[in-house]
Amino acid sequence: MEADPVMLARLQFAFTIIFHIIFPSFTIGLSAYIATLGAMWLKTGREHYHGLMRFWTKIFAVSFAMGVVTGIVLSYQIGTNWSRFSVVTGNVLGPLLGYEVLTAFFLEATFLGVLLFGFDRVPPWLYVMSAAVVAVGTATSAFWILAANSWMQTPAGYEMRNGIAFPTDWLAVIFNPSFPYRFTHMLNAAYLTTGFVVLAVGARYVLGGRYLTEGRIMLRMAIGLTVVLAPLQLILGDQHGLNTLKHQPIKVAAMEGHWDGSKPGELELFAWPDESAQIDRFAIAIPHGSSLILTHSWDGLFPGLSSVPAADRPPVKPVFFAFRIMVGIGLFMIAAAFVGAFLWWRGTLYETRWYLLVMAQCWWLGFVAVIAGWVVTETGRQPWLAYGILRTADATSPVPGATIAGTLALFILAYGVVFWFGIYYINRLINGGPESAIAHAPDPLTHKPATSGSER
Amino acid sequence: MTGMEWYLPVIWAALIGTAVAMYVILDGFDLGIGILFPFAQSERQRDQMMRTIAPYWDGNETWLVLGGAGLFVAFPRAYAVIMPAFYLPIIVMLVSLVFRGVAFEFRVVSHSKIGWSIAFTVGSTLAAFSQGVILGALVEGIPVHDGAYAGGSFGWATPFAFLCGLALIAGYALLGATFLTMKAEGPLGVRARAQAKIVLVIVLAFMAAVSAWTPLAEARIATRWFSLPNFYFLWPMPVVTALVAFWLWRSLESGREVPPFLAAIALFLLGYLGLVISDFPYLVPPSLTVWDTAAAPASQIFMLLGTLVLLPIIFGYVIFVYWLFRGKVREGESYH
Numbered sequence: 141m142e143a144d145p146v147m148l149a150r151l152q153f154a155f156t157i158i159f160h161i162i163f164p165s166f167t168i169g170l171s172a173y174i175a176t177l178g179a180m181w182l183k184t185g186r187e188h189y190h191g192l193m194r195f196w197t198k199i200f201a202v203s204f205a206m207g208v209v210t211g212i213v214l215s216y217q218i219g220t221n222w223s224r225f226s227v228v229t230g231n232v233l234g235p236l237l238g239y240e241v242l243t244a245f246f247l248e249a250t251f252l253g254v255l256l257f258g259f260d261r262v263p264p265w266l267y268v269m270s271a272a273v274v275a276v277g278t279a280t281s282a283f284w285i286l287a288a289n290s291w292m293q294t295p296a297g298y299e300m301r302n303g304i305a306f307p308t309d310w311l312a313v314i315f316n317p318s319f320p321y322r323f324t325h326m327l328n329a330a331y332l333t334t335g336f337v338v339l340a341v342g343a344r345y346v347l348g349g350r351y352l353t354e355g356r357i358m359l360r361m362a363i364g365l366t367v368v369l370a371p372l373q374l375i376l377g378d379q380h381g382l383n384t385l386k387h388q389p390i391k392v393a394a395m396e397g398h399w400d401g402s403k404p405g406e407l408e409l410f411a412w413p414d415e416s417a418q419i420d421r422f423a424i425a426i427p428h429g430s431s432l433i434l435t436h437s438w439d440g441l442f443p444g445l446s447s448v449p450a451a452d453r454p455p456v457k458p459v460f461f462a463f464r465i466m467v468g469i470g471l472f473m474i475a476a477a478f479v480g481a482f483l484w485w486r487g488t489l490y491e492t493r494w495y496l497l498v499m500a501q502c503w504w505l506g507f508v509a510v511i512a513g514w515v516v517t518e519t520g521r522q523p524w525l526a527y528g529i530l531r532t533a534d535a536t537s538p539v540p541g542a543t544i545a546g547t548l549a550l551f552i553l554a555y556g557v558v559f560w561f562g563i564y565y566i567n568r569l570i571n572g573g574p575e576s577a578i579a580h581a582p583d584p585l586t587h588k589p590a591t592s593g594s595e596r
Numbered sequence: 597m598t599g600m601e602w603y604l605p606v607i608w609a610a611l612i613g614t615a616v617a618m619y620v621i622l623d624g625f626d627l628g629i630g631i632l633f634p635f636a637q638s639e640r641q642r643d644q645m646m647r648t649i650a651p652y653w654d655g656n657e658t659w660l661v662l663g664g665a666g667l668f669v670a671f672p673r674a675y676a677v678i679m680p681a682f683y684l685p686i687i688v689m690l691v692s693l694v695f696r697g698v699a700f701e702f703r704v705v706s707h708s709k710i711g712w713s714i715a716f717t718v719g720s721t722l723a724a725f726s727q728g729v730i731l732g733a734l735v736e737g738i739p740v741h742d743g744a745y746a747g748g749s750f751g752w753a754t755p756f757a758f759l760c761g762l763a764l765i766a767g768y769a770l771l772g773a774t775f776l777t778m779k780a781e782g783p784l785g786v787r788a789r790a791q792a793k794i795v796l797v798i799v800l801a802f803m804a805a806v807s808a809w810t811p812l813a814e815a816r817i818a819t820r821w822f823s824l825p826n827f828y829f830l831w832p833m834p835v836v837t838a839l840v841a842f843w844l845w846r847s848l849e850s851g852r853e854v855p856p857f858l859a860a861i862a863l864f865l866l867g868y869l870g871l872v873i874s875d876f877p878y879l880v881p882p883s884l885t886v887w888d889t890a891a892a893p894a895s896q897i898f899m900l901l902g903t904l905v906l907l908p909i910i911f912g913y914v915i916f917v918y919w920l921f922r923g924k925v926r927e928g929e930s931y932h
Contacts (some may be wrong), residue, residue: 147626157741191619198705201701202656202698202701202702202705205697205698205700205701208654208657208697208700209693209694209697209698210694211661211693212657212660212661212664212693213694214681214688215661215664215665215668215688216664216686216690218679218688219664219667219668219676219678219679220679220683220686220687221678223674223675223679223680223744224744225678226668226673226676227673227676227743230668230669230672230673230675230676230891230895231672231891231892231894231895232667232895233668233890234665234669234670234672234895234899235669235895235899235902236666237665237669238665238666238668238669238899238903239899239902240659240665241661241662241666241903241904242662242906242907242910243902243906244660245658245661245662246655246913246914247908247913248664249654249655249657249658250654250655250910250913250914250917251913251917252654253650253651253652253654253655253916253917253921254651254920256650256651257650257651257921258651258920258921261921262920267616305897306892306894307892307894307895308894309900310898314906323700379828379920385733393750409771424919484871510790525635528700537676537679537680537683537744537745538680538744538745538746539680539683539749540748540749541748543684545684547684547687549681550687550688550691551687551691554694554695555694558695560708561698561702562702563699565701565702565706567706568705569705588726
């Protein structure tokens, strides 16, 4: 098979960016959690909060390092793989990325140093504030990068001159039509992802009878957060979907597997989209369901995939299936959060083993949902790289397929090693528990007996 | 060209030049510590070496992102040529930085430190080498056709580029050794001082080789340096470089702690200035200048306003953190 440079460039970029997003999805939420724990420690003076803060900071350090180094790769890969894209959109997207570096990257990287190494050098309030600054930095980073990505989906505030985009209105560029939806949806996803990791770790400790106080604090905090954010995510996602229907209807058609726009859309729970026959096979569907969700009317119509030529359609299968994975996980999260809240209200949360057993295994849910969501929105944007401005096939660099394939193999190898070691080390830190995190600390405040985590 | 279209690219070239200089110096010393890693006496001493840079490395590396993003912001057409032209060395550099970056955290958590010590060394050394290769190949020039890179995947692989790669390894090792001289207590600091002297000799040899090679190989660089009246203004460059090298040697000999690091920085800045003199105003020699590749003035102004406000703030808190972690690092000092 002849190596297709466009496909290889896409595969390589998809691989590195999917790998990268795993870490921000976690560290955006985790930094906020660490700052919250710090604030509660300052407020209550309880050492458990401090212990948990130190414990999660160690895990944060490992995750953040992986996020930073894989993020640097992306800032160069835009040029190595998509040089034509850089020229066409550089005037508009360049400053958004530039502001991300200046307002977020330096802030997080610098104050992370204080958070990791400064405990015995700064007063507690400054130590906790450093955690908060890191949290604000990660969210600010998300703001800019989602502004840039949203502009690629729903470009605004620009004009084309000789095939090059020129900015005309910066506020319109940043607050482009899909940005508010995408930003809130992603930020909430990051907090939810972290919520379920914390929930899983708490469940693991309570199940194992270790670090019970810390485990219970984590369970309560995680359930309290997710019971609000998981349903909120459904609303945000629905609004985001309606916004996409308005601006990128063919993406929505691919998400729904909706071919014929002259009929109301079914809500397909499962199907196998057949792109050559332009139908969905083996469909299990609720009639009129999609019409009801998307148009709020029983017979509402929305464009189908067949309404545009095949060359203007995204690949249907990845969008269709990734969407179902994302929504499925989202619904499961809502159920898990409500069951947890119910058990907490009943006072049996810590004794309900089946619930804790399931939750202890659910740490990965958010990550998979985030990746699936990004596959939906990015693959659904195809064949465009910048929607309506530049097609992916026209955006590549003059680099031969073999070179891209070789470096793709290098990335897979390198990231594979880093990923499995990272998971292994994080798992070991979790097994070590909050006390070992404190035992390493040099400061007098944390010289607590090693049994402080036991039952009170 | 109206006034604004002339001076905006020049301002941006100066800003990106500053970011690259900041990167080369700051990440230079922590990459240098990775390069010197195998020459430590024990893993315990390696712990101490890592501890001297642990609070800073992440911030230091952010200057590399600023350099890359800055090029994309201000000179998208140069970014679009340089990145594909140096595809392989850039990706090798990035993967190397991945390994050395995670090594900071993984090494602490791991049972056996040696594996991640090796990753840290190889990653740091390869990253330095790749950066030197990119720099050298950029000085030699990039073939451009119709605004896009017009060479092959190995166009950068020349003897001069490899020479520059080795030179940068030595240069970063010098920054690392002088940083340790300043920052490390006990035997490590003493050892670093001795290493710095050896590395200084190697660096000077490389600087001489590069300085002799560039004007011989590139006529435009020879013209820039040796034509009149340029030569009247430029002859002090090598003289000042020699004086700084002498100052560095003397301060190492006389047991000073901070001056060797400052002198090593000065030596780097002089080498960097030499390159700028050789190549300005070309961003992609020999064809594209800063003006040919500049982004729209509206984009450059929008970003410039933010930069003028934010860069001083960044300098403020970066200096705060360096001040916070002032003083020497002892052997056996704990990690977080």
